Amino acid sequence: MCWLHPRYADTVRLLDAELMRVTLRPRPDDQKLETVQALLLCAHWMPFDVYDTGRRYRSRFSEMGAWQCLGLAIRWATSLALERSCYLSFQQPQTATRLDVRRFRTMLYLVESDHYLALSARRPSYLNPTPLKEVLENFLHADFVQATDIRLASLFKVACGAHSTGCRPSTIESVEAFDKDVQLIEQQFLLNLGNRSIDTLSQHFPFTSLRWYRLSYVCAFLDATDITQRTGEALTWAIEWASQILFHLSRPRYTRVDNELPDNIQLEPDPSVVDVMSFAIDHYFVVIAYASFVLVNSWLSNLMDFNLRPHVTRSDGALSETASTSLLYRLVDVAARTLEAASPPEGHLARRYVPLLHGMAGIISSSETQIHNPNCESVSMGTGSLDLSEPLQSNLGGDLWEMWQQAGLEPIIWPGPLDGVYDARA
Incomplete structure (x- = not known):
């Protein structure tokens, strides 16, 4: 049924x-x-x-x-002069009505979504958050404000930080400043919550939306920056934030020790995360797939090893590691099984990403056989290039990159073995 x-x-x-x-x-x-x-x-x-x-x-x-639906929403909000109405209504918050609060909440969500998609799709944002930011505190202290408005206001503040660079940072200092701003926003968010009971989305908020903003922002920088800066501190941040998103999908009992997990412990999906994902917005699934792709692409491009250590050139010692028990494999694997558990048998968007994530995990595990096979000519580890045709066919039963495109994702493009694939697709 x-x-x-x-x-x-x-x-x-x-x-x-x-x-x-x-x-x-x-x-x-x-x-x-x-x-x-x-x-x-x-x-x-x-x-x-x-x-x-x-x-x-x-x-x-x-x-x-x-993007098209959001553009229509912006068009109607502009026609309604919604931004001006929100700004004027909260000049004197004591007179704000329930409808005024609904308008302001809708406009906050619209502005945040505009910047969220701008970062995701590498397009310029349209809406200027400054007018709403000037009266944001008035909104948060008005009557009829809901508990979840704290989370929405925090996301809006992050969008304001991304707006300053047009969602396209050009310097490592910009990425660092953005990260510090997001850290302060997260601290303030948790402080405002205090000991109050919070909804499930707020429990997972710091490890999903905030980590994704950091990851997408630094990836926008890595896309546009000079090649010499793509293996520095920005790459380390990208690896860290992507891994944090995936690690949060696992059961809480698994804790990091010196930023590493114990060897040979399989990560299991957190049931509370699975419950959230079953009815999450579409972009939650994109975030998980995107974070997985960042890590797998970094590994394929020889920018990190199996256990997420950046700037490591593959050597005999690195190749002796077991791919199927590595931290990279376990994170991608738990992402695949989380989406699998969160989706019904058919139709659900999470279900579309399951074979994609299992395919990534399969590429990682199959590389172990290829690396140790002296007769295998499809992998050239010394140059950082891999011929992925056989792993893709065996693990996905189709074209990984075509599936990625059909899923609506905009992958980052770093120097490495995948450049030719992207150029051919374009």
Whole structure:
């Protein structure tokens, strides 16, 4: 039995028709806050398409689709003068109404989403967060504010930090300053929570959204910077933040000692994370896949070893390590099994990324056989290049990079064995 509502396909058809109407033939009564909110929902929770005579489902998520929905939301917010309304309403917060708070909350989410996607898709942001930032504290002390608004305000502050460079940092000092800002925002977020009971998303917030902002920001720098800076401190940060995102998926009882896990301990998905992921916004799955790709791509590019140690040129000692028990393999493996546990058998977006992540894990484990096989000519470790055709076919049963593209991800491009693949795809 399908996990979706029996009338789900009919509901989606009505939604698509309404979106088309609002886009092409809007009516005066569409000029309201709910239109912006609906478009924001469509950007973050895209529906499923039905195919094969109504028996199969597939998420239609893509970065481009999210970008288009967000653009429509920004268009309507501009038409409603929503930003100006929010700014004026909270000049005197004691007079703010429940509707004013809803407007401000929606605008916070819209601005944050604009910068979130700008970093993810390597595009410029559109909205200027400065006016809302000037009255943000007034909003947080107004009536009708919800507990989850603290988390949203923290994300908005991070977006403000990314806005200063147009979401495209050009210096290592910019990345370092951004990281310090995010650390302060995280500390303030935890301080504001105090001993109050918090929702599950707030429990995982510092290890998902905040780590992702750091990771995406430093990767934007690595994309654009001179090749000589791609193996320095910025790379170390990228490896650390990507690994933190994946490590957080495991059960809490696993703790780091000197930033390393005990050998040969398999990481198991944290049930509370699985519960969150089952109903998370689309980009949560992108974040996990992206973090995995950063680590695997860094390893393939010979920028780190199996256990995430950067700047290590592969040597006989490094090659003697066991790939299938390495920290890299265990992190990618727990990511794959977390998404597998979080998704229904079919249709759910997390399910699309499961073979992708299992394929990455398979490439890591299969490299051990190739490295120790003196007759294998498909791997050239001395030059940092690998011929991935056989591992991809055996572990994915298809084209890894085509699947990555279909999933809507924008991979980082660092020098190494994958450059030719990206150039050919373009």
